[in-house]
Amino acid sequence: MEKRIVFATGNQDKMKEIRMILEDLGIPVYSMKEAGVNIEIVEDGTSFEENAEIKARAVSRVLKNDIVLADDSGLEIDYLDKAPGIYSARFAGEDTSYDVKNRIFLDRLEGVPEEERTARFVCAVAAVFPDGTAKTVRGTIEGRIAHEILGENGFGYDPIFYVPEYGCTTGEMSPELKNKLSHRGIALRAMRKILEEKYGKEAL
Ligand code: IMP
Numbered sequence: 293m294e295k296r297i298v299f300a301t302g303n304q305d306k307m308k309e310i311r312m313i314l315e316d317l318g319i320p321v322y323s324m325k326e327a328g329v330n331i332e333i334v335e336d337g338t339s340f341e342e343n344a345e346i347k348a349r350a351v352s353r354v355l356k357n358d359i360v361l362a363d364d365s366g367l368e369i370d371y372l373d374k375a376p377g378i379y380s381a382r383f384a385g386e387d388t389s390y391d392v393k394n395r396i397f398l399d400r401l402e403g404v405p406e407e408e409r410t411a412r413f414v415c416a417v418a419a420v421f422p423d424g425t426a427k428t429v430r431g432t433i434e435g436r437i438a439h440e441i442l443g444e445n446g447f448g449y450d451p452i453f454y455v456p457e458y459g460c461t462t463g464e465m466s467p468e469l470k471n472k473l474s475h476r477g478i479a480l481r482a483m484r485k486i487l488e489e490k491y492g493k494e495a496l
Contacts (some may be wrong), residue, residue: 293424295491298327300351300362305447310363311479312471317487329354338377340364344418352420359422361483363474365415367449369437370399371408379450391436394452396440401437409436413453413462415475418485427486431478435462446470 297319305383307323319485324330333350337343347362366380376383384393418428425457431469438454443463451463455473462470471477 294320296322296327297487298322298324298355298358298359298360299327299425300324300333300347300349300360303451305448306363306476309467309471309474309476310361310480313477314466314484317484324351327355327358328353332389334479335364335378337364337378340366340414341418343378344416345420345426345428347379348418348420350428352424357422359437359487360420361417362477363380363415363479365413367411367413367453369401369409369411371404371437372397376486390451390466391441392471394449397449397452398440406436411435411453413449413475415427415479417476417479419483419486421490427483427484429479431475431480431482433462433473433475433478 297314299307299321301307301323303327311351331350333347333353335343337346341495343364344362352360352418366377368377369447384396393464407472412432414430414432416428416430418426420426435453435455438461439450442461445465445467446463451461453462455462462467462474
C-alpha cells in the first residue's frame with residue numbers, strides 16, 4: 293500500500309502552507325476530507341501539544357495505516373495573559389469574522405505602548421505513526437500586535453501580527469516568506485526532519 297500522510301485539518305489555508313513545506317518529502321499529503329474522514333474531534337486538551345495529539349490520534353484510529361499529522365496553533369498576546377492562546381479559533385465565536393476578532397484585539401490594546409504589545413504565534417505539530425507511537429514538535433514566531441489591520445495575505449490574525457525585523461505584518465508577507473519564518477513552518481520542518489529520520493528519504 294502506498295505510504296501517505298494525512299493531515300488532520302479541514303482548513304484549506306493551512307493545507308496550502310502544509311503542502312508547500314512537506315512536498316519535497318515526495319509522498320502525497322491528503323487533508324482529512326480528501327482521505328474521506330469526517331469526524332468531530334473534541335479538542336479538550338490544555339496545551340497546543342495536547343490538542344495536536346488528540347486530533348492526530350482521533351484520525352489515526354480511523355486511518356491506522358497512514359502517517360497522521362495534526363497541528364494546533366494560536367496567538368499568545370502577553371498583555372492579555374497569553375490570550376487567546378489555545379482558544380484562538382474559538383475566540384469571540386467560530387463564526388465571527390477575523391476582521392471583527394482583529395478589531396477586538398486592537399481595541400483591547402489601544403494606548404498600550406510598543407514594548408508591552410509583544411505576542412507570538414505558536415504551533416504544535418503531532419504525528420501518530422502506524423505503529424501507534426507519537427511525536428510532537430513546537431514552532432514559534434515572535435512579534436507584536438500592530439496598531440491597525442494591515443495586509444490581505446495569510447489568514448486569521450495575520451493582519452495584526454507585526455514582525456519588527458521585517459517591518460510588516462504576516463498578512464503583508466508573501467506565502468513563501470511567511471512559511472520561512474512562521475511557527476507552522478518551523479514546526480513542520482522539524483516534523484519533516486523526524487519523518488526523514490524515521491523512514492529514510494528513499495523508504496518514504
Ligand atoms: P487551530 O486550527 O485549532 O490550530 O486554530 C488556529 C487558530 O489560531 C486559527 O484559526 C487562527 O485564529 C490562529 N492562527 C494560527 N496560526 C495562524 C497564522 O499563521 N496566522 C493567523 N492566525 C493564526
